[in-house]
Amino acid sequence: FWSTMGVTSFDRSKFFSPKVRQVVKNFGPVTIFILLTLLNHHPWFAKFGIPTLSVPDGFQLAGGRGFLVALNAISVKTRLLC
Secondary structure, X not given: OHHHXXXXXXXXXXXXXXXXXXXHHXXXXXXXXXXXXXXXXXXXXXXXXXXXXXXXXXXXXXXHOOOOOOHHHOOHHHHHHO
């Protein structure tokens, strides 16, 4: 949080040119997110035991539902209201 706030407020500092400050402000939060994700995968950092979310191998919806809805299964009234 603090690193992202520092990067976004970087545009008000007197360091570098205005264009560089704007680029750091725009891409800084994403860069910090990626760097901290890579750091979390480092074996040395694993000893801290930071919890991460489990991501499934494939795309799936909750409850085993299908991604597409059969339009014939929706009542005519509902389709017309949409």
